[in-house]
Amino acid sequence: MPRPSRLxxxxxxxxxxxxxxxxxxxPNVLTVAATAVPHxxxxxxxxxxxxxxxxxxxVRVFNDYIQPNTQVAEGRIAISYFETAPYLAEYNKAxxxxxxxxxxxxxxxxxxxxxxxxxIAALPDGASVAIPNEASSSGRSLxxxxxxxxxxxxxxxxxxxxxxxxxxxPHHLVFRSLEAATLPRVLDQVDLALINTNYALEAGLNPVxxxxxxxxxxSPYVNFIVGxxxxxxxxxxxxxxxxxxxxxxxxxxxxxxxxAVLPAF
Numbered sequence: 001m002p003r004p005s006r007l008x009x010x011x012x013x014x015x016x017x018x019x020x021x022x023x024x025x026x027p028n029v030l031t032v033a034a035t036a037v038p039h040x041x042x043x044x045x046x047x048x049x050x051x052x053x054x055x056x057x058x059v060r061v062f063n064d065y066i067q068p069n070t071q072v073a074e075g076r077i078a079i080s081y082f083e084t085a086p087y088l089a090e091y092n093k094a095x096x097x098x099x100x101x102x103x104x105x106x107x108x109x110x111x112x113x114x115x116x117x118x119x120i121a122a123l124p125d126g127a128s129v130a131i132p133n134e135a136s137s138s139g140r141s142l143x144x145x146x147x148x149x150x151x152x153x154x155x156x157x158x159x160x161x162x163x164x165x166x167x168x169x170p171h172h173l174v175f176r177s178l179e180a181a182t183l184p185r186v187l188d189q190v191d192l193a194l195i196n197t198n199y200a201l202e203a204g205l206n207p208v209x210x211x212x213x214x215x216x217x218x219s220p221y222v223n224f225i226v227g228x229x230x231x232x233x234x235x236x237x238x239x240x241x242x243x244x245x246x247x248x249x250x251x252x253x254x255x256x257x258x259x260a261v262l263p264a265f
Contacts, residue, residue: 026056028054028055028056028236029055029056029057029058030050030055030056030057030058030078030079030234030236030237030240031058031059031060031077031078031079032057032058032059032060032077032078032079032080032081032240033060033062033067033068033069033071033072033077033079033080033081033082034059034060034061034062034068034080034081034082035061035062035063035065035068035082035198036061036063036198036202037198037201037202038106038108038197038198038201038253038256038257038261039081039082039198039223040059040061041256042081042105042106042249042252042253042261043057043059043081044059045249045252046240046243046249049243050236050239050240050243053239055236055239055240057240060077062082063181064179064181065082065083065087065091065134065180065181066091068080068082068083069083069088069091069095069097069099069226070095072099072226072227072228073095073097073098073099073228075228078227078231078234078236078237079102079225079226079227079231079237079240080099080225080226080227081105081223081224081225081226082198082223083223083224083226084136084221084222084223084224085101085221085222085224086135086136086139086140086158086159086160086221087134087135087136087137088101088224088226089136090134090135090136090160098228098229099226099227099228100226100227100228100229100232101224101225101226102224102225102226102227102231102232102237102241103224103225103241104222104223104224104264105222105223105224105225105263105264106222106223106253106261106262106263106264107217107219107221107222107223107261107262107263107264108196108197108198108207108221108223108260108261108262109197109207109214109215109216109217109219109260109262110137110140110141110144110194110195110196110197110214110215110219110221111194111195111197111200111207111210111211111212111213111214111215112141112144112145112148112192112193112194112195112211112212112213112214113187113192113193113194113195113200113205113210113211113212114187114191114192114193114212115187115188116191117191117192117212118212119212120148120149120150120212120213123150123171123173123191123192124171124191125171125172126171126172126173126174127171127173127174127191127192128173128174128176128189128190128191128192129145129173129174129175129176129190129191129192129193129194130175130176130177130178130183130186130190130192130193130194131163131175131176131177131178131193131194132177132178132179132180132183132194132196133177133178133179133180134179134180135159135160135162136159136160137180137194137196138160138161138162138163138177139157139158139159139160139161139162140159140221141194142157142161142162142163142165142166143157143159143161144194144213144214144215145173145194145213147213148213150171150173151166151168151169151173152166152167152168152169153165153166153167154167159221162177163175163177176190180195180196180199181199183195183196183199184199184200184202184203184205185203187203192212197260197261200260201257201260201261206258206260207259207260208258208259208260217262219262222264223264225237225240225241249263250263
């Protein structure tokens with residue numbers, strides 16, 4: 001029969017394995033869940049700075065918005081870097097999680113794209129419009145269309161607005177709500193698509209040049225580093241946050257993304 005001390009050791013190992021943290025994990029490694037563009041690219045840019053400070057980045061790249069937070073909430077990855085505060089609020093509400101924003105890093109102005117028309121004014125009555133189906137990006141898309149003069153929302157409409165909230169649709173736009181990652185792939189099948197900048201960049205679109213309408217520099221949709229509350233005080237996370245606001249990081253964003261990704265600091 002196993003001794004009590006062995007049972008305790010075994011229980012500790014099982015508990016650590018269940019939450020995704022290995023007992024012998026390297027304390028100098030910081031795991032980050034990110035989408036490929038621009039988040040993983042930005043992380044790669046600061047990797048050498050962090051390495052000189054003793055932090056080894058382990059970047060896990062995802063092509064959706066659900067799994068990164070799921071793995072962070074379960075303790076398998078330390079932090080995520082891909083989302084806005086409204087999206088995080090919706091995620092926490094839907095999944096019963098308690099993830100928190102740790103630091104705002106950059107802004108990705110949302111844009112509306114079309115392969116068929118050169119301007120918003122050219123859209124015909126009854127045009128098909130694809131928008132992201134997750135709540136915060138859906139409302140964000142509708143607010144941008146309202147700013148472009150295509151629809152009217154109630155004054156109380158916020159980032160969680162849906163097509164059902166529209167109170168005036170004079171051009172009889174027909175909305176399709178689709179998964180955000182699929183929107184670049186359906187661009188040839190609709191008249192207009194509202195695409196998150198990370199997916200637009202991955203698809204080879206230039207938001208500044210190709211978007212028919214795009215959010216301005218005053219967009220409130222900052223992309224945050226996100227984690228469990230305990231990660232706020234992790235020295236590795238603090239070093240990652242500190243690696244962002246330096247002048248050459250701002251220059252990197254300007255040189256790499258030409259206004260499609262803007263510093264939040």
